[in-house]
Each structure stands twice: as structure tokens, then as C-alpha cells.
Amino acid sequence: MAARLTRRTGAALGAGAAVVVALTLTLGSCSAPSFSGIDQLPLPGGADLGSHPYDITADFADVLSLVPQAAVKVNDVPVGRVTKVSLGADGWSARVTMRIRGDVQLPANAYAQLEQSSLLGEKFVQLSAPAAPAAPAAAAGRTTQATAGGTAGTARETAPEAPQGRLGPGAAIPLSRTNRNPEVEEVLGALSMLLNGGGVSQLKTITTELNKAIGGREPEVRSMLQRVNTLVTDLDGHRGDITDALDGVNRLSATLATRKEQVGTVLTGLSPGLKVLEDQRGSLMTMLKSLDTLSTVAVSTINKSKDDMVADLKAIAPTLQALADSGKDLPDSLQVLLTYPFSDEVLRGVKGDYLNVYLSVTAAPGTQLIPPLTTPSPSPSSSSTAGTGTQKAPLGLPPVTGSSGSGSGSGPGSGGRG
Numbered sequence: 001m002a003a004r005l006t007r008r009t010g011a012a013l014g015a016g017a018a019v020v021v022a023l024t025l026t027l028g029s030c031s032a033p034s035f036s037g038i039d040q041l042p043l044p045g046g047a048d049l050g051s052h053p054y055d056i057t058a059d060f061a062d063v064l065s066l067v068p069q070a071a072v073k074v075n076d077v078p079v080g081r082v083t084k085v086s087l088g089a090d091g092w093s094a095r096v097t098m099r100i101r102g103d104v105q106l107p108a109n110a111y112a113q114l115e116q117s118s119l120l121g122e123k124f125v126q127l128s129a130p131a132a133p134a135a136p137a138a139a140a141g142r143t144t145q146a147t148a149g150g151t152a153g154t155a156r157e158t159a160p161e162a163p164q165g166r167l168g169p170g171a172a173i174p175l176s177r178t179n180r181n182p183e184v185e186e187v188l189g190a191l192s193m194l195l196n197g198g199g200v201s202q203l204k205t206i207t208t209e210l211n212k213a214i215g216g217r218e219p220e221v222r223s224m225l226q227r228v229n230t231l232v233t234d235l236d237g238h239r240g241d242i243t244d245a246l247d248g249v250n251r252l253s254a255t256l257a258t259r260k261e262q263v264g265t266v267l268t269g270l271s272p273g274l275k276v277l278e279d280q281r282g283s284l285m286t287m288l289k290s291l292d293t294l295s296t297v298a299v300s301t302i303n304k305s306k307d308d309m310v311a312d313l314k315a316i317a318p319t320l321q322a323l324a325d326s327g328k329d330l331p332d333s334l335q336v337l338l339t340y341p342f343s344d345e346v347l348r349g350v351k352g353d354y355l356n357v358y359l360s361v362t363a364a365p366g367t368q369l370i371p372p373l374t375t376p377s378p379s380p381s382s383s384s385t386a387g388t389g390t391q392k393a394p395l396g397l398p399p400v401t402g403s404s405g406s407g408s409g410s411g412p413g414s415g416g417r418g
Contacts, residue, residue: 047071047078052102054169055083058112060178063094064123066114071124072098079104082125093175098125108165112173114180130161 060066063085072080080100088095096112106127113126214221235242256263277284302309323330336343363369 047080047101049080049099050101050103053080053099054102055097055099056167056169056171056173058096058098058125058173058178059088059093059175060096060112060114060180061093061175062180063096063114064180064183066096066123066125070122072100072127073124074104074106074127076126079127088175096125100127106167107163108167108171109161109163109177110167110173112178114178116181116184119184129163132162 068082070082071078080098083099084097086095107129109130111128115126116123
């Protein structure tokens with residue numbers, strides 16, 4: 001019996017030794033898994049990556065306190081985790097490597113935003129598709145995001161765009177599509193600056209001074225506010241005119257900008273004229289004073305002669321009215337007067353280039369006709385007596401007692417009977 005037990009114990013020990021040797025050889029032939037720290041261990045309650053996860057990267061300007069194994073969410077639902085946080089290729093940004101579930105479908109132009117689960121909670125990466133183009137009524141709306149930079153974020157507006165493509169394995173989200181929310185420390189720091197150095201302590205002084213300035217002047221202040229309201233309403237009603245005026249000023253500025261040389265030449269040419277005006281400043285002042293004195297005298301004269309002037313104007317009113325009633329007759333009469341008796345109407349009735357005129361003149365009773373003062377032509381009898389120095393005087397005509405005489409005269413170019 002004892003020999004049988006000894007044989008069984010030896011056989012068991014040999015089999016156990018063989019198993020240990022086999023395990024040792026097996027482990028020796030495989031490479032040992034790398035383990036650099038506890039941060040490689042997945043957090044409890046993390047996202048289920050499934051059997052076919054894929055990796056993507058995103059560049060952030062500032063990742064704050066984001067650590068590996070942090071959650072990656074889509075619509076606040078965990079779909080993956082952060083596997084690595086490293087320095088970006090530009091040496092200034094941070095590159096975050098994420099592993100997400102294989103059945104998560106996102107467009108290639110997706111956004112990545114660094115958010116916080118609660119006021120003092122952990123950081124996580126929120127993946128989201130771009131906002132689709134809004135309806136016409138809301139087309140003016142823009143998606144505003146805060147761009148992380150330094151200790152405070154700056155606002156950035158992105159126009160709505162349609163989703164494009166699909167985010168696949170190895171895809172990279174650029175820096176222009178990543179963002180972060182402001183930190184609690186930043187908000188509290190800004191609030192502290194506002195309360196401590198922002199002039200809040202001076203509000204009491206301002207309020208007190210306003211009460212002193214307005215106290216007892218409520219009606220005047222109310223009237224001023226009403227006038228301001230009227231002014232603002234009028235300005236609002238003339239928005240189109242103000243816009244047109246500003247557009248005109250803009251066009252004028254553009255025109256002047258294209259004519260800088262001409263404007264400079266004009267301004268340079270004005271300098272001598274301004275110098276002359278400066279030199280004659282005394283004379284100009286004297287002239288202005290004289291004009292002031294003249295205006296005073298003129299006003300005084302007009303005031304004193306006002307009644308007489310009004311009376312003269314009233315007296316001349318009928319004459320002016322008659323002239324006005326004559327219409328075109330007066331100018332036509334003056335035109336005929338200057339050409340009488342050969343007016344335009346007369347010349348239109350003349351056929352040819354000359355005109356004969358015959359006048360019959362009847363002298364009034366008692367009129368003495370004086371002969372022309374001309375020397376008659378010498379006769380033979382007078383020439384025979386020329387040596388004696390005597391000459392007979394011409395005989396005078398008898399006075400006219402009522403008879404009529406006729407004479408003839410010729411107009412220009414007389415030489416025939418008309």
C-alpha cells in the first residue's frame with residue numbers, strides 16, 4: 001500500500017513540473033505587455049468601445065486639465081475615450097488622440113469642443129456635427145463659439161454649413177474646428193476684477209451726485225427726456241436720409257482720395273491768398289466796420305422814409321398796372337417808333353429797291369414862306385451890270401392867305417413817279 005501511494009505522488013509531482021516548464025517556455029516565447037502607468041487603465045463606467053473602435057485626432061489651442069481616459073461624448077452620450085494628449089506639430093497647440101466606437105457616424109467636418117461635466121466636474125471632449133443652414137427667417141443667426149487663447153476665450157462666429165463626408169479612422173479635426181468653454185476660475189477672476197477694480201465702489205458716489213443734480217429739477221429732466229425722445233424718433237424716421245448722406249460722404253471721400261495731388265495743389269495755391277488776407281486784415285476790419293455803419297444808416301433811412309416809400313409805390317401802382325395790361329403792345333409800338341415812317345410793314349409793301357414819296361403840305365393862314373437862301377444863277381443882264389457893282393435883290397413871294405401849295409420831295413433813290 002505504501003509503495004502504491006509513493007508511486008502516485010511521484011507521478012503527480014512529475015506532471016506538475018511538466019506543466020510549470022511548459023508555461024515557462026510559453027511565456028518566454030511571447031513579448032511582455034508594456035505598462036507605463038495607472039493612467040492606461042480604463043475608468044470604471046466608461047464607454048463601451050465595441051469590437052471595432054477607430055482612432056481620430058483633434059488639435060486644441062488649450063486642453064486645460066484634460067487627461068487620458070477622459071470621456072468622449074456625442075450629444076452628451078459617452079462614445080469613446082481619450083487615449084493620448086501630446087504636443088502639436090506647430091509646438092503651440094495640443095493634439096488629443098481619441099478612440100471612439102465603430103458604429104458612431106459623424107461628418108468629416110465635425111467639431112470638437114472641450115467641456116466640463118459640472119461646475120467642478122471632469123473635462124471631456126464633445127463631438128458634434130456642424131449646424132445645418134437655417135431657414136430664411138433665421139438665416140441671420142450665427143453659431144457663436146469661444147476660441148481658447150491664454151486665460152480667456154475670444155468669440156468666433158462660424159457660418160452654418162451642411163455636413164460633408166464621414167469621419168473615419170485616422171481623421172484629424174483641425175484647430176479651426178475645436179474650441180473650449182470658459183473655466184470657472186476665469187469667470188470668477190473676471191468677476192473679481194469687476195467688483196474690485198471696475199468702479200463698482202464708486203456707484204454710491206455717482207448715485208449721490210445724480211440725486212443732488214436732479215433733485216428739485218424733475219420737470220426739467222422730464223422735459224429734456226421728452227425732447228430727446230422726439231429727437232431720437234425723428235432720427236429714426238430719417239434713417240434713409242442719414243444713410244444716403246453717409247453714402248454721399250463716402251463717395252466724396254473716395255473721390256477726394258483719388259485726387260490727393262489736385263487737393264494738395266489747391267491747398268498749396270491757397271497759401272499766398274491767405275497771406276494776403278492776413279496782411280490786409282486791418283483794411284478788412286475797417287471795411288466791415290464801415291459796412292456796419294452803412295447798414296445802420298440805411299436801416300435808419302428806410303425806417304424814416306418808409307411811409308413815403310409806401311405811398312409812392314401805391315401811387316405808381318396804376319401806372320404799372322396799365323403797363324402790365326398793355327402786354328406786348330408797348331414793345332411793338334416802341335419798335336415801330338424807331339423806324340417811322342419806314343417801318344417793317346411799309347417796307348414789306350415796297351416792290352423793288354427804291355421808294356418815291358410825295359407830300360402835300362398846307363400852310364396855316366398867315367404863314368410867311370421864306371425862300372431858300374441860295375444865290376440864283378447869273379443871267380446875261382446881270383453879268384453886264386457886274387462891272388458897275390450893283391445887283392438886283394430877288395423878288396419876295398406874296399403872303400399866303402389860305403391857298404394851298406403843293407410841293408414834291410423824293411425819298412431815297414428818287415427818279416421816277418410812283
